[in-house]
Amino acid sequence: MVGRSEDRYAAGVPPLPTDQSEQSDRPAPSAGRTARALARAELTRAILDSARHQLAEVGPAGLSLRAVARDLDMASSAVYRYFANRDTLLTALLVRTYDDLGAAAEEADAGPGVDPGTRLVAVGRAFRAWARAHPHEYALLYGSPVPGYVAPADTVAPATRITRVLLDIAASVPGAADRPADPAAHLDAVTAAAIAPVATLTDRPLAPESVARSLHAWATLVGAVSLELFGHLHRAVLDHDAHFEHVLRQVVTDLGA
Amino acid sequence: MVGRSEDRYAAGVPPLPTDQSEQSDRPAPSAGRTARALARAELTRAILDSARHQLAEVGPAGLSLRAVARDLDMASSAVYRYFANRDTLLTALLVRTYDDLGAAAEEADAGPGVDPGTRLVAVGRAFRAWARAHPHEYALLYGSPVPGYVAPADTVAPATRITRVLLDIAASVPGAADRPADPAAHLDAVTAAAIAPVATLTDRPLAPESVARSLHAWATLVGAVSLELFGHLHRAVLDHDAHFEHVLRQVVTDLGA
DNA sequence: CCTCGCGCAAGAGCAGTGCTCTCGTCGTGG
DNA sequence: CCACGACGAGAGCACTGCTCTTGCGCGAGG
Known part of the structure; x- marks a missing residue:
């Protein structure tokens, strides 16, 4: 009984x-x-x-x-014969979800030959669309980390797929490989060194200034989508579509594309 | 037994x-x-x-x-004599934490009379510092929403304290109340209407273009801190201090301050 | 052809969770 | 002085992740 x-x-x-x-x-x-x-x-x-x-x-x-x-x-x-613990299952889920999002981003990217701004807008829209279609998955990826769980190294490669797309787009901006003409726009050595490893995600040459722009764009996209999806703009913004389109325009401008 | x-x-x-x-x-x-x-x-x-x-x-x-x-x-x-639910306790915690962060932001803000860029940098640093000092509290506020829990109206006012600080700073930028001189920078009616309610958070007059800039800055700050705290830049960025300082510089530029 | 062993599923059980209900106590207001 | 109401404690329910033991069934070796 x-x-x-x-x-x-x-x-x-x-x-x-x-x-x-x-x-x-x-x-x-x-x-x-x-x-x-x-x-x-x-x-x-x-x-x-x-x-x-x-x-x-x-x-x-x-x-x-x-x-x-x-x-x-x-x-x-x-x-438990198939997954040793909840964390193992979570890791498999994480990998699958990162891959799902990464694939969506890659599919949305028109690839080289197209205007970088157009590419960035498409990928940004795809990112938001995916997040809105899979809010819990988005929360899994970019929300609070599960307490006590540390993502193993297996998740890194899938996680960087979307970042790589953004970097590729940044690299396709004319002059992205060179330091900007304006010396005032030069990155100081410390900042350049801090973000240097990020550049290795793409094969294309990328000046540290462009890497920084990519990270800035990425942070803005994640921030905007998080604020929207997690309800922080719930009562404040009426038309999230219009607002996100505006954010996208600003992000494109920031990227210099 | x-x-x-x-x-x-x-x-x-x-x-x-x-x-x-x-x-x-x-x-x-x-x-x-x-x-x-x-x-x-x-x-x-x-x-x-x-x-x-x-x-x-x-x-x-x-x-x-x-x-x-x-x-x-x-x-x-x-x-349970004191808190009917786990959710009730969570709400109380949420209010307290939002107030804590809001107070930190308000304290960091030098107030009107100081250069808006300087104010924004100070508040941005305070935001990140608070988040790093209270990572779990940050996750509670800006991470994944607790499933099944919807924040009651009591939390809205404390939650908007830090947003209000950012809006106040944006309003202190010269010309923030007026539409920008460049007609190309004008917001279309749909976007302007979408974000109009946000402007009511501050008493100072604020053109929709400035509201949009504030939201953009806010999204970037949240995105940057979330990416850092939630481990997404863990392996990619070496010096988070330097990187965040760079983000701050970009945010200040974006705000036109 | 029979039997052994291995992979697998199932069940019971442990420690923990949120939450409810009942009961005994104790202080206060009528 | 006594009843009422607030309160704490304990038991209990349904659920969780996880472990351990048992037993079944299949393929392979003798």
Whole structure:
């Protein structure tokens, strides 16, 4: 009578195929260990998908391993065969989400040959559109860090995809590789050194001044979207579309594009 | 034998005064209802203080009513006599924190009569300094919203204190009340209308173009601090002080100050 | 062809959470 | 002086992440 809540969901319910129709014969006794490995990969993916859906609904803090297990009609303990802890699952989710956003940004970028300002506007819009379409995912990426969780190195590469897009655009601005003509615009050595590693994200030559402009643009975009999505402009700004378009125009001007 | 974890902390432990020495005679039978009300106010404050400390240590998501109760040597259920919900406690914390930050910003602002650029730099530095000194509180204010929690109207006024400081500074820029001389810099009607309510935060006259500049500056500051504090520039930027100073310079330029 | 072993899922259980309800106490106002 | 109301404590519910043990089923080795 104890622990009834555990199997309540498996009571009179038929197997309920997760997405594909084959599930009761999932271990498919066809090619031995290969099939097992396949099944494992599939279930891993199914868990990730379910977690993704749950994340989109209740946010990172409400992500529950047990709910994922219920969703997939398995015991909560079985999930741990695939993800050692909640953090591991979170990392996989993080990588997937960064990649998702990075892909959206890359797709929105028209690429070299197009006016940098136009490119930046397109990517900025795509960034905001993605964030608005996936607010909880955005919060996962750019909101408060999960307490006690430190993102492993695996997440760095996907996380920098969108930054790289911005840097590429900045690099396509004429003269981005050279120091600005105006000596007053020169960066001091300390600041230049501080942001130097950022330039390695792109292959194209980029003067520190341009790197700084990119970071400035990036910070503004993140700030604007965060303020909007996290409700800080909720009562103050009426038309967020119009406001963001204006921010974009300013960002383009700042980038010198 | 069940529920032992509840009273474990009150076992052989002496009353342990919270901070002041008087505690066992807290109800102080002196002036009737006044004393009771006083004691109640004191305990409410003590709970808030404890929650504040816990917040600073484990972050908003890890804030636990039971831990607060343990800290104050009372039963967890007793806390509910003072705060109906975790959300109620969160709201009180939010108001207190917004006020804390707002006060820091106001204190950093040299006020009218000083060059707007200098004021903006000072407030920007104060904002970042406060955020770095209270990272979890910053996350509470400007990080992911707590799922299921919607900030009540009480939090709006404290939340806008720092915005008001920025608007005041923008209003002190010469010509901030007038439309810019350059017609190309004129805001279109839609954008102007979108941000119009923001201008009501300050008493000083402010052209929509200046309001937009303020919002732009605010977004950049929040973005820069969020990126730094939430670890997104962790591996990319070496000297965050230098980088932020550069951002500040750009923000000042953008404000036209 | 049978049996062993390994991978896996399931269940129970632990410690913790927010929150509710009940009960005993204690001080105060009628 | 007594009843009422505020209050603290404790038990309990439903939930969480995570661990440990048990048992099942499949493929491979003898």
